Amino acid sequence: xxxLDEPRKDGLGRGTRRRARWAPYVFVGxxxxxxxxFSLLPIVIAVALSFQDTATLGDGxxxxxxxxxxxxxxxxLRTALLNTLVFTIGTVPxxxxxxxxxxxxxxxxxxxxxxxxxxFFVPMIAAGVVVGVIMSWIFNPDYGVxxxxxxxxxxxxxxxxTSPSTAMITLIGVVVWTRIGFCMVxxxxxxxxIPAELREAAAIDGASGWQRFRRLTVPMxxxxxxxxxxxxxxxxxxxxxxxxxMTGGGPxxxxxxxxxxxxxxxxxxxxxxxxxxxxxxxxxxxxxFTLLRQRATKRAEELL
Amino acid sequence: MTTTxxxxxxxxxxxxxxxxxxxxxxxxxxxxxxxxxxxxxMVVSALTPGGQSQSSEFYLWPAAPTTENFSEVFAQQPxxxxxxxxxxxxxxxxxxxxxVSLGAGYALAKFRFRGRGLLYAAFLVTxxxxxxxxxxxxxxxTARLGxxxxxxxxxxxxxxxxxxxxxxxxFLLGVPDALIEAARLDGAGELRTFFRVVLPTCWPLVGVLxxxxxxxxxxxxxWPLVVLQGNESLTVPVGLSTLxxxxxxxxxxxxxxxVATVAVVPLLVVFLVFQxxxxxxxxxxxxx
Numbered sequence: 001x002x003x004l005d006e007p008r009k010d011g012l013g014r015g016t017r018r019r020a021r022w023a024p025y026v027f028v029g030x031x032x033x034x035x036x037x038f039s040l041l042p043i044v045i046a047v048a049l050s051f052q053d054t055a056t057l058g059d060g061x062x063x064x065x066x067x068x069x070x071x072x073x074x075x076x077l078r079t080a081l082l083n084t085l086v087f088t089i090g091t092v093p094x095x096x097x098x099x100x101x102x103x104x105x106x107x108x109x110x111x112x113x114x115x116x117x118x119x120f121f122v123p124m125i126a127a128g129v130v131v132g133v134i135m136s137w138i139f140n141p142d143y144g145v146x147x148x149x150x151x152x153x154x155x156x157x158x159x160x161x162t163s164p165s166t167a168m169i170t171l172i173g174v175v176v177w178t179r180i181g182f183c184m185v186x187x188x189x190x191x192x193x194i195p196a197e198l199r200e201a202a203a204i205d206g207a208s209g210w211q212r213f214r215r216l217t218v219p220m221x222x223x224x225x226x227x228x229x230x231x232x233x234x235x236x237x238x239x240x241x242x243x244x245x246m247t248g249g250g251p252x253x254x255x256x257x258x259x260x261x262x263x264x265x266x267x268x269x270x271x272x273x274x275x276x277x278x279x280x281x282x283x284x285x286x287x288x289f290t291l292l293r294q295r296a297t298k299r300a301e302e303l304l
Numbered sequence: 305m306t307t308t309x310x311x312x313x314x315x316x317x318x319x320x321x322x323x324x325x326x327x328x329x330x331x332x333x334x335x336x337x338x339x340x341x342x343x344x345x346m347v348v349s350a351l352t353p354g355g356q357s358q359s360s361e362f363y364l365w366p367a368a369p370t371t372e373n374f375s376e377v378f379a380q381q382p383x384x385x386x387x388x389x390x391x392x393x394x395x396x397x398x399x400x401x402x403x404v405s406l407g408a409g410y411a412l413a414k415f416r417f418r419g420r421g422l423l424y425a426a427f428l429v430t431x432x433x434x435x436x437x438x439x440x441x442x443x444x445x446t447a448r449l450g451x452x453x454x455x456x457x458x459x460x461x462x463x464x465x466x467x468x469x470x471x472x473x474x475f476l477l478g479v480p481d482a483l484i485e486a487a488r489l490d491g492a493g494e495l496r497t498f499f500r501v502v503l504p505t506c507w508p509l510v511g512v513l514x515x516x517x518x519x520x521x522x523x524x525x526x527w528p529l530v531v532l533q534g535n536e537s538l539t540v541p542v543g544l545s546t547l548x549x550x551x552x553x554x555x556x557x558x559x560x561x562x563v564a565t566v567a568v569v570p571l572l573v574v575f576l577v578f579q580x581x582x583x584x585x586x587x588x589x590x591x592x
Contacts, residue, residue, distance in 0.1 A: 020493075020494050021417075023411075023415065023494040024411040024415035024416075024417040024420075025411075025417065026407075026494075027407040027408065027410050027411035027415070027498070028407060028408045028411035028412065028423065029407075030403075030404045030407060030408075030463075031404050031405070031407065031408035031427075031464055031469060032408075032423065034404065034460075034461075034463050034464035035426070035427060035430070035464050037445060038442060038445065038460065038461040038464055039430045039433070039438070039464060040426070041441070041445055042438035042441035042442040042444075042445060043430075043433060043437075043438055043441075044441075045438075045440075045441035045444065046437055046438055046440075046441050049440070049441070102332075102335075105328060105332055106332070108325070108328070109325075110325060110328060110329050110332070111325075111326075111329055112329065112333070116329075116332050116333065116336050118576075118579060119336040119339060119340050120336060120339055121575075121583065122339075122340060122343065122572070122575070123339060123340075123342070123343070125519060125568070125571045125572065125575050125582075126343065126523075126568050126571075127522070127523030127524075127525065127541050127567060127568075128523065128525060128541075129523075129525050129541040129542075129544055129545050129567075130346075130523075130541070130544065130564045130567050130568055131342075132545075133544060133545075133547075133548055133560050133561075133564050134342050134343070134345065134346045134561070134564060135342065136548065137345075137346075137349060137557050137560070137561065138342060138345060140557070142360070143357065143358050143359060143360065143557070145345055145362070147360075148360055148361065148362040149362055151360060151362065152362035177339065177342070180339070185583055234432070237434075238434045240434075240436065240526060241525045241526065244526075245545060245548070259434055259436050262434075262436045262437065263436050263439075266436075266439070266440055272440055275440075276437070276440075279434070279436060279437030279438075280437065282434060282436075282437065283432060283433055283434070283437060286432040286433075286434070287429075287432055290431070290432050
C-alpha cells in the first residue's frame with residue numbers, strides 16, 4: 001500500500017493517489033471476468049486435455065506425455081508443418097512486396113488516387129467465408145470464369161483447386177489477394193511520415209528515382225517492414241476460413257496446414273487430446289513470432 | 305506541384321513526367337480492376353440465370369440479368385433470419401464489447417493498481433491463442449451456461465476483445481491527466497469523471513472500435529459454426545457455408561453468390577461512408 005504514496009516514475013500525476021481504490025477494479029472488472037471464463041479457463045482445459053486420451057470431453061484417461069510423443073513420429077504432422085512453411089513463405093513476402101509497390105505508387109500525386117486506394121483496400125472487408133465461396137466459384141474446374149477465360153483465349157483449363165500440385169499455389173494467390181490492401185495501408189502511413197525535404201534533398205543531389213527508393217525509402221521503412229513481417233506471419237499461421245471453405249485441407253493432404261490439422265484431429269478424427277497437444281504446439285510457434293514482434297517493435301521505437 | 309506549365313525552363317522533363325504519371329495511373333487502374341474482379345464477379349454471378357452461369361461460355365455480363373437467384377434463395381432458405389441474427393449479434397456484441405474495452409483500457413491506462421502489469425500481459429498473450437485451440441473447451445463452458453444455439457453463445461465469448469482493449473488503452477494514455485485531476489478537484493466522483501470528462505474525448509476511439517468490432521463480428525465464422533445448430537439461428541457466413549454443399553438448388557452457384565452479395569453489401573456501405581475511420585482502425589490494429 002505504501003508503495004502507492006511514493007513519487008511515480010511513470011508520469012502519472014501525483015493526484016491520482018487520492019482516487020477511490022475500488023475504481024480501477026470496477027472499470028476492468030467486466031473484462032477480467034470475461035477473460036477468466038472465456039479465455040483462461042478454456043486454455044487451462046486445453047492444457048489438461050493435451051495430457052489425456054479422449055475422443056469426447058470428460059471421459060479422458062490421463063496418458064502423461066503420450067500425445068506429445070505421438071507428435072514426434074507423426075508423418076502427417078510433418079507434412080502439415082511443411083505445408084504451413086510453404087503457405088507462409090508463399091503468402092508473406094508476396095503480399096508485402098505488392099503492398100509496398102502499391103503504396104509507393106499511390107503516394108504520388110496521381111489522378112484518381114483516392115479511388116484507387118479504396119479499390120485496393122476493398123477485398124479486406126470481405127469475410128473469409130465469402131472470399132472462399134467466391135474463389136471456389138471462380139476456380140471451379142467446369143464452369144469457373146478462370147478456366148472459361150483461358151478457353152476463350154484458346155488455352156487449356158487448369159486444375160486450380162482439384163490437383164495437389166496446384167491447390168496450394170491457388171490458395172496462396174487468394175490469401176495474398178485478401179492481404180495486399182492491409183500491407184498497402186500500413187506502408188502508406190509510414191511513407192507519409194517520411195519528411196518530403198529528405199526526398200527533395202536527395203533529388204537535388206542527383207539521385208535517380210530507383211536510387212532514392214533503395215537508399216532512402218527502403219531504410220526509412222525498415223521498422224514498418226519488420227512489424228508487417230511478423231504480423232503477416234501470425235496471420236498466415238492463423239489462416240483458417242478461406243482454406244476450410246475452398247479445399248478443406250485437400251485434395252489429399254496437400255493444403256492441410258497446422259491449424260487445419262488441429263481442427264481435423266479434433267472434429268474429423270475425434271482425437272481431442274491429440275488436437276489439444278497440436279494446438280499448443282501452434283501456440284508455442286505463435287509465441288516465438290510474437291516475441292520477435294515485440295523485439296522488432298522495440299527496435300522500431302528506438303529508431304524513430 | 306508539377307502542374308505549372310508556364311515554366312519554359314524544363315518543358316521536356318515536364319511533359320515526360322506527366323506522360324509517365326498517366327501511364328502509371330493506367331497500369332494501376334488495370335491492376336485495381338483485377339483486384340476488384342472477384343467481388344464484381346460475385347455480383348454478376350448472382351444476377352446470371354442458372355443456364356448461363358453453369359456453362360463453359362466466357363462472358364463478363366449476363367445476357368439476361370435476373371434477380372431470380374435472390375428470390376429463389378430467399379424463398380428456400382431463411383436468409384432474412386440469418387441477416388437478422390447477424391445484425392443482432394454484431395450490433396449488440398459490438399456495443400457491449402466497446403463498453404468493456406473502454407472500461408478496461410481506462411483502468412489500464414489511468415490507474416495504478418495491484419496486478420495491473422500481470423493482467424495486461426495475460427490479456428496480450430491471448431492474442432496468440434488461435435480459436436481452434438480453445439474451441440472445444442470454450443464450447444464446454446458455453447454449454448454449461450446453457451447457451452448453445454442462442455445468439456448469446458456467439459456474443460458473450462467475443463465480448464472480451466484484446467485488440468479493442470489494446471487500442472483503447474493506447475488512446476486513453478494520450479488523454480491528459482490534468483483533465484481528470486481537474487474533474488476530481490471539482491468534486492466529481494469516479495464514474496462521473498469517466499462519463500462527463502473522459503468519455504467525451506473518446507469519440508474518435510469509439511468510432512474505430514465500433515467499425516472494427518462490427519466488421520469482425522459480421523464476418524466471424526468458426527465460433528458461430530460450432531455453437532449455432534438450427535438452420536433458423538445461423539448467422540450469414542455460417543448459412544452461406546451450408547449452401548455450398550446443398551443439392552437443393554437448380555443453380556446453386558447463383559444462389560450462393562446471391563447470399564455472398566447480401567453478406568458483403570452492408571460492410572461495403574459502412575466502408576464507403578466511414579472510409580477514413582475504417583482504414584485508420586485497420587491500421588491501428590497493426591502499428592502499435
